[in-house]
Amino acid sequence: MNETVRLTAWVRGRVHQVGFRWWTRASALEIGNLAGYVSNLSDGRVQVVAEGDRILCDRLLHSLRTGDTPGRVDGVTEIWGVPRGGYEGFAIR
Numbered sequence: 106m107n108e109t110v111r112l113t114a115w116v117r118g119r120v121h122q123v124g125f126r127w128w129t130r131a132s133a134l135e136i137g138n139l140a141g142y143v144s145n146l147s148d149g150r151v152q153v154v155a156e157g158d159r160i161l162c163d164r165l166l167h168s169l170r171t172g173d174t175p176g177r178v179d180g181v182t183e184i185w186g187v188p189r190g191g192y193e194g195f196a197i198r
Contacts, residue, residue: 107158107159107160108158108159109156109157109158109159109188110156110157110158110159110162110185110186110187110188111154111155111156111185111186111187111188111189112141112153112154112155112156112162112165112166112183112184112185113152113153113154113183113184113186114152114153114155114166114169114181114182114183115146115150115151115152115153115181115182115183116150116151116152116153116169116178116180116181117149117150117178117179117180117181117182118176118177118178118179118180119176119177119179120149120150120151120174120175120176120177120178121145121149121151121176123175123176124175124176125151125174125175125176126143126144126145126151126197127175127197128174128175129143129151129153129165129169130143130195130196130197132165132168132169132172133155133165133195134194134195136161136164136165136168137161138157138158138161139155139156139157139161139162139165139195140155140156140157140192140193140194140195141153141154141155141156141192141195141196142154142192142195142196142197142198143195143196143197143198144197144198153165153169154192155195156188156189156190156192162185166181166183169181
């Protein structure tokens with residue numbers, strides 16, 4: 106049985122005003138069964154919070170690092186935690 110987790114990832118690079126949040130949401134919806142959000146941070150990074158099965162969150166993280174993303178990803182830092190819930194679907198904030 107797969108563990109349910111919370112992934113929080115911060116994406117660095119040229120990720121503002123290039124469709125990166127839209128692409129991340131579309132990727133999460135394509136993977137399926139993920140809840141959370143993606144948002145721009147004031148320091149130029151994008152924050153991604155996803156909750157769901159560990160294998161699904163791993164797929165999203167892999168896409169953030171190696172996918173054909175808009176803009177340019179210079180690096181991704183992540184932490185794993187216990188799901189907090191409270192999300193319906195996957196939103197752009």
